[in-house]
Every structure is written in structure tokens, then in C-alpha cells.
Amino acid sequence: MQPRDWSRGVELARAGAVAGVRRERDEVVLRVAIKGAGKSPTVALYPGDAEWSCDCDDAGECCFHVAAATIALQRAVEAGEAMPRGSERAGRVGYRLRRAEGALELVRVRVSEGTGPESKEAPLGHSLAAITGGKVEGPGIVATAADLEAEAALGIYKRGPLAPVITRKLLPALAGCEDVTLDGKKIKAGAEPAGYHGRVAAFEGGKGFRLYIVRDPTITEVFASSGVVLCGDVLRCFDNGGIGPKEAAELRVGLQFSPERAGELVAEAIPALRARVKGFKEKTDRLPVLSDARPRVVFEVGRAGTGMSVLPVLVYGTPEAARVEAGRLVIRGREVPRRDALAEASLVRRLSELGLQFGRTTSAVGPLAVGLAEALRGFEGGEIAGTSHQEFVRKGRWRPA
Numbered sequence: 001m002q003p004r005d006w007s008r009g010v011e012l013a014r015a016g017a018v019a020g021v022r023r024e025r026d027e028v029v030l031r032v033a034i035k036g037a038g039k040s041p042t043v044a045l046y047p048g049d050a051e052w053s054c055d056c057d058d059a060g061e062c063c064f065h066v067a068a069a070t071i072a073l074q075r076a077v078e079a080g081e082a083m084p085r086g087s088e089r090a091g092r093v094g095y096r097l098r099r100a101e102g103a104l105e106l107v108r109v110r111v112s113e114g115t116g117p118e119s120k121e122a123p124l125g126h127s128l129a130a131i132t133g134g135k136v137e138g139p140g141i142v143a144t145a146a147d148l149e150a151e152a153a154l155g156i157y158k159r160g161p162l163a164p165v166i167t168r169k170l171l172p173a174l175a176g177c178e179d180v181t182l183d184g185k186k187i188k189a190g191a192e193p194a195g196y197h198g199r200v201a202a203f204e205g206g207k208g209f210r211l212y213i214v215r216d217p218t219i220t221e222v223f224a225s226s227g228v229v230l231c232g233d234v235l236r237c238f239d240n241g242g243i244g245p246k247e248a249a250e251l252r253v254g255l256q257f258s259p260e261r262a263g264e265l266v267a268e269a270i271p272a273l274r275a276r277v278k279g280f281k282e283k284t285d286r287l288p289v290l291s292d293a294r295p296r297v298v299f300e301v302g303r304a305g306t307g308m309s310v311l312p313v314l315v316y317g318t319p320e321a322a323r324v325e326a327g328r329l330v331i332r333g334r335e336v337p338r339r340d341a342l343a344e345a346s347l348v349r350r351l352s353e354l355g356l357q358f359g360r361t362t363s364a365v366g367p368l369a370v371g372l373a374e375a376l377r378g379f380e381g382g383e384i385a386g387t388s389h390q391e392f393v394r395k396g397r398w399r400p401a
Helices: 003-014 064-078 128-132 145-154 164-174 245-253 259-274 341-353 366-377
Strands: 018-023 028-032 042-046 051-054 091-099 104-112 120-123 180-182 194-202 209-215 221-223 228-231 234-239 255-257 279-282 289-291 295-304 307-316 322-325 328-331 335-337 362-364 383-385
Touching: 003 064, 018 064, 028 064, 042 064, 051 064, 091 145, 128 145, 145 164, 164 228, 164 234, 194 259, 209 245, 209 259, 255 259, 259 279, 259 289, 259 328, 259 335, 295 341, 295 366, 307 341, 307 366, 322 335, 328 335, 362 366
Parallel strands: 091 180, 194 234, 194 279, 289 335, 295 383
Antiparallel strands: 018 028, 028 042, 042 051, 091 104, 104 120, 194 209, 209 255, 221 228, 228 234, 295 307, 307 322, 307 362, 322 328
8 A cells, every 4th residue: 555545544534534334243344435526435344354345446456445444443443332433524325215195205314423322314405416526515425326326316306205207216226225214214225126926826626727916925015106115124116017007907806717728828828927027926736837849830631522632730749739720829738838939930931832821721633732742741840640642642754645
């Protein structure tokens, strides 16, 4: 460390610019208030290992923030305290939320612990940028990166109910803040939102299945006007996953699937709902099992008068586990293949080159039937069901008499 850095650290420690954040068994975290700096660096000291870290931009091995934190911590321990309290200059930001008729309101305060055992706080009358930049008169404040992020999320908000457009950005920022209360009770903010949870259950007597949603079971209170929920002592945004009020009402009652539609339920409906909810639970062991069976073509052939008929069928698996009928997956047992849209589209294109379509019977007679039978035999990955095509083979070049 350069002598000038140590000297500056001594000055900051003497001025009470260092305030403790938390102390654990192997780590002590402190913040250093720097006049004119937009962000107050956070220093972590590891006394047992003689190691340290600082989130400032100094490229050196040890900066003056570490020096100030080390000196202030040593003086606090010598005075019988666990951590330095800091002076008026090292006040921090506190966030005071209160309930307001189904919504939340917020007041930011400056908290000072430097003048006695009790914390003193007063509402912030100016932006953090103005205070830390020395643009307004009065005591300084320790502003962390999370504090600055929260200020950006608030935008022009001054008072009144917090709108969801604000809380969606504010709560992830508050997750990194130490001092957040709700009506005087200390809480935490969660960066991850809460939301609906999906469920699937079986009806008694093998009559099918019910797919439905429930509210996150950890939610203890809802602030609908602010788009926020309280989960115990953690405040979270509520993400409805794009499920609007009308759809939510329908899904609370539940969607019913007959046994014949179990494949659609497992392969399509459940994955679609899983992508929109925060949790999912299967409350039955009777659901079919998903598989990675590949799609292929089965040509069902037969006679059509003196010619041949062919019906292309899109199936999954060998042997067949399911087939697609009118766009819907119909399963044959408990195995449900995952639909592969790209592979299906490729088969559709290959069939179109032969003038065939899935689900449509095509007939041909004479030389056309022979040509069609040859095309079916040469279709890579295809299966021919039936024997009628065997009657249409090329015997040699035909010559007129």
C-alpha cells in the first residue's frame, strides 16, 4: 500500500466515514463514505485469513478504502464495540414501506447511528446523486450500488401508492439493501417474483384428469394495486405469467381432460402451463410418461378397384407409441412422445414432393400406381402397412404390339 493511501485511510477513519454493515464469524462488511462520490465502496475484511476485498474501481492490490475500514474496525474493537458506527457523515439509506388500502407506499430515510445507541432517521429531501455529489448542504450519506439502482427504479416517484410498473424494478434493487421495513417491522425484498403454481390431479374412477392453478402457497398477504405479495417476511413482485383475470378464473376451476386426451395433456397442456407458472406438482401417478420417440411415416396401402390407395399417417416411435390425427396426438399406451414440430414439417415437405399429404387418401392406377409403389418403397424411414403395393411392380419396358 502506498503511504498516501494509508494516510487517507487514517483521515477517513478519524472523520467517522466508516460504518459497519454486518459481522459474521469469518467476515466483517463495512462501507466507506466518500464525499463527492456517487457510490460508497463496500469493504469485506477476513481477519482470520488476513484477506480483504473492495468493490471500488482501484486497480491496486490494496486501496485506501480497505485502510480506512481496517483502522475503523480496530478502533471499534478497542472501544468494546463489534463494528464502527460511523458519524453523521456516514448515514445510510433506509426504506420505510407502509400498507395503504391494498397497496404499498414508500418513504426513503437517512439513518444515522453516529450520535448514540439509538438510530436516528429523517426523510430524504433530495436525490442520492445530489447528496453524495455535494450539490446540497447537509450531512452526507452512504449510498450503495443497490441504493442507486433503487433510486433509478423510483424515477419521479415522490409519494402515494407504488404502481406495479415501479415495483417490478424496485424490489429486485431492494433485495440488495440492508434496511427495509414494512409498518415498522424489518423485512426483506426478494429478487425472484412469486406467481401461480400449477397442479394436475386425476378424477376418481379413471374418468380423466384436471389441470388447474393455485396461488403460491407461501403468500401471506397481497397488495394487488402495487403488484406485490408478502411471503412470510419477504416482499416479492407477483408475476402472473401472462395469465389474465378471465383465464385465471378458468384455470382455478380447472381444465378437464378425458382419458382419450391424456396424450394432449402430458405432451402439450402441462408443458405450456409449466412455462407460465412458478411451480408445478403432479398429484397423481396415473399420468402417461413422456418419451423422446421420433416422428415417422406409415403408409397404409390398400386396393382401390384395379389400382392402389395409400394413406400417409404421422406416427411416433417404433413400434408405434402415438399417432397424429387432425393435429392432435393420440396415444396408444402410457408413453407420450414429445412433439417435434421441425421434424414433422420436414416429413410434410417430403410427402408433398410425392403429391401426398398426411390424413388424405390418394389413389392411382396402372403405371401411376407402379410409380407410387416404387416411391413408397424408396421413402427413407417410412413403413408400409399392407401388401397391396406388392402387386404393382415394374416387369420390364413395355412395348406396343
